[in-house]
Amino acid sequence: MGAKLSHGTGNQIGGGPVSDINVTPLVDVMLVLLIVFMVAAPLMAQGVKVDLPTSNAKPLKEEKPPIAVSLDAEGKLFVDKTPVSHETLVAALAKEAAGDKERRINIRGDKGLAYGKVIETMGEINDAGFSKIALVSEPVPK
Structure with a gap:
């Protein structure tokens, strides 16, 4: 009596087809799809239209009142209620803050103003050394 031995993967009995x-x-396909979706997801989020002027955010509490920088619909700048130009913005902020670079600055941009103008103003304020910058919005009407 001899035993019949099979050579191969061990799943074959007598040389039949492999069912694994x-x-x-x-x-491989799933990893490629995962990478494609990881790359494409941030690009899809940029096309979402968002109305930023209203928010449910809670107001910040500070011991010193913040400095308000306002941009009206035409793009004119104001520090508190004093009109300033882009060239004199940093000097007006330094005077108002009295050398305190940790003082919070609230940027109030008009809803109809181009978003780039607000970002440009934020960049100028940040380049001047102020790091606590906040965007102000109106609360959502109930």
């Missing part, structure tokens, strides 16, 4: 599924190509 090869999952390596499936894993």
